[in-house]
Amino acid sequence: MADPRAPSNLPPLALHVPEPQFRPGDAVDFASFDRGEAGAVARPDTAEKADALRTLPYALIRVLDDEGKAQGPWNPRLDADRLRAMLRHMALTRAFDERMYRAQRQGKTSFYMKCTGEEATSVGAAHALDHDDMCFPSYRQQGLLIARDWPIGDMMCQIYSNSGDRLKGRQMPIMYSARDAGFFSISGNLATQYPQAVGFAMASAAKGDSRIAASWVGEGSTAEGDFHSACTFASVYRAPVILNVINNQWAISSFSGFAGAEATTFAARAIGYGIAGLRVDGNDILAVYAATLWAAERARGNHGPTLIEHFTYRAEGHSTSDDPSKYRSAEERGKWPLGDPVARLKQHLIALGEWDDARHEAMDKELAEYVRDEGRKAEALGTLHDGLSQPFTTMFEDIFEEQPWHLKEQSEQMQAERKAAGI
Numbered sequence: 001m002a003d004p005r006a007p008s009n010l011p012p013l014a015l016h017v018p019e020p021q022f023r024p025g026d027a028v029d030f031a032s033f034d035r036g037e038a039g040a041v042a043r044p045d046t047a048e049k050a051d052a053l054r055t056l057p058y059a060l061i062r063v064l065d066d067e068g069k070a071q072g073p074w075n076p077r078l079d080a081d082r083l084r085a086m087l088r089h090m091a092l093t094r095a096f097d098e099r100m101y102r103a104q105r106q107g108k109t110s111f112y113m114k115c116t117g118e119e120a121t122s123v124g125a126a127h128a129l130d131h132d133d134m135c136f137p138s139y140r141q142q143g144l145l146i147a148r149d150w151p152i153g154d155m156m157c158q159i160y161s162n163s164g165d166r167l168k169g170r171q172m173p174i175m176y177s178a179r180d181a182g183f184f185s186i187s188g189n190l191a192t193q194y195p196q197a198v199g200f201a202m203a204s205a206a207k208g209d210s211r212i213a214a215s216w217v218g219e220g221s222t223a224e225g226d227f228h229s230a231c232t233f234a235s236v237y238r239a240p241v242i243l244n245v246i247n248n249q250w251a252i253s254s255f256s257g258f259a260g261a262e263a264t265t266f267a268a269r270a271i272g273y274g275i276a277g278l279r280v281d282g283n284d285i286l287a288v289y290a291a292t293l294w295a296a297e298r299a300r301g302n303h304g305p306t307l308i309e310h311f312t313y314r315a316e317g318h319s320t321s322d323d324p325s326k327y328r329s330a331e332e333r334g335k336w337p338l339g340d341p342v343a344r345l346k347q348h349l350i351a352l353g354e355w356d357d358a359r360h361e362a363m364d365k366e367l368a369e370y371v372r373d374e375g376r377k378a379e380a381l382g383t384l385h386d387g388l389s390q391p392f393t394t395m396f397e398d399i400f401e402e403q404p405w406h407l408k409e410q411s412e413q414m415q416a417e418r419k420a421a422g423i
């Protein structure tokens with residue numbers, strides 16, 4: 001028998017380990033990125049069979065061109081009032097993020113996550129969905145709640161885990177839950193919301209209801225098994241669901257290559273499951289709106305699910321616990337070839353003669369004051385500086401309708417130990 005340790009005359013194998021294009025200190029040039037032309041991608045019928053849509057996951061649906069003009073068949077032709085409402089929701093999301101980021105730096109909360117640069121992906125989707133369609137978000141979709149006009153004061157109380165927090169301090173800051181806004185509780189376990197959304201959509205179809213579901217994951221999270229089982233179920237049962245992948249290029253300090261971006265697009269995952277896949281410019285709110293509307297119409301017509309990759313850029317750190325200067329070039333944000341979603345919609349409205357710099361400035365000022373006032377009201381109900389607002393004794397409550405014996409026992413033990421420790 002041949003000695004397995006004997007030197008082989010075959011060429012040595014080499015393991016490929018992805019490496020991002022740019023690291024701290026590198027000059028950034030995105031010239032190799034092909035963004036295509038605004039208006040160039042055809043818009044198929046929403047009832048089209050998935051195998052006739054196979055080129056779409058490799059294209060990039062764009063509506064707004066560099067002059068801020070809306071181009072091509074995906075132009076949703078929205079009226080100026082709707083465009084201004086979307087601009088306002090994106091600007092409010094950004095103002096809210098700014099305020100809460102600073103609140104974390106002031107020690108008022110332990111944690112915050114911004115969605116700067118990605119506002120269009122949730123605000124655009126919220127405007128295209130019906131108000132009662134069910135959303136299964138990740139932690140970076142605060143724009144959904146804001147675009148559904150959910151009170152920002154309620155979101156702030158959740159972040160502060162204060163006496164106004166409906167969730168009684170039992171969720172991490174920013175892990176909102178708002179049944180009345182059709183916003184499913186956020187889970188820190190990545191991608192769990194995907195099978196939940198598909199399950200909701202299947203149930204909705206099985207009951208003959210008319211509500212569809214939509215879910216969002218980051219591109220990094222598509223490497224989770226839950227992403228793939230959700231796609232299988234969605235395909236098999238033709239679930240009325242929109243599966244959004246927010247490709248913001250980074251998963252904390254891992255670049256998108258570690259989730260498979262070097263080999264193909266995230267939208268192209270759809271092909272293997274036999275579902276429709278679209279790839280859109282995620283910084284172009286008109287493209288996001290149009291793609292969501294297309295997918296919603298497809299789902300409502302019982303033609304099945306759609307996977308939408310939103311190509312965007314995480315302009316800031318992953319969270320307040322992150323320092324992106326340690327792993328990526330600071331130049332990336334400024335050189336991003338698809339610009340900024342707020343600036344692009346503003347430019348579009350100005351090009352239409354429906355907006356101007358003075359109005360934009362006044363809106364930003366008004367929103368900053370609104371966020372500050374709501375912030376003061378929320379802070380009056382407690383922040384991290386004030387310690388716990390929710391009594392310890394309630395920690396084991398509200399899990400079951402009737403508290404089972406083992407939780408009762410654990411609660412009593414905790415209270416006895418705290419008493420013994422003099423806390």
Ligand SMILES: Cc1ncc(C[n+]2csc(CCOP(=O)(O)OP(=O)(O)O)c2C)c(N)n1
Nearest residue numbers: 140188189190218219220221248250251252
């Ligand atoms: C199952 C699981 N694995 C790992 C983590 C830790 N974690 C939290 S966020 C994150 C990165 C996710 O990146 P991505 O999916 O691209 O979303 P983004 O933060 O870019 O929006 C990781 C690894 C987690 N919360 N859950």
Ligand SMILES: [Mg+2]
Nearest residue numbers: 218219250251
């Ligand atoms: Mg990401």
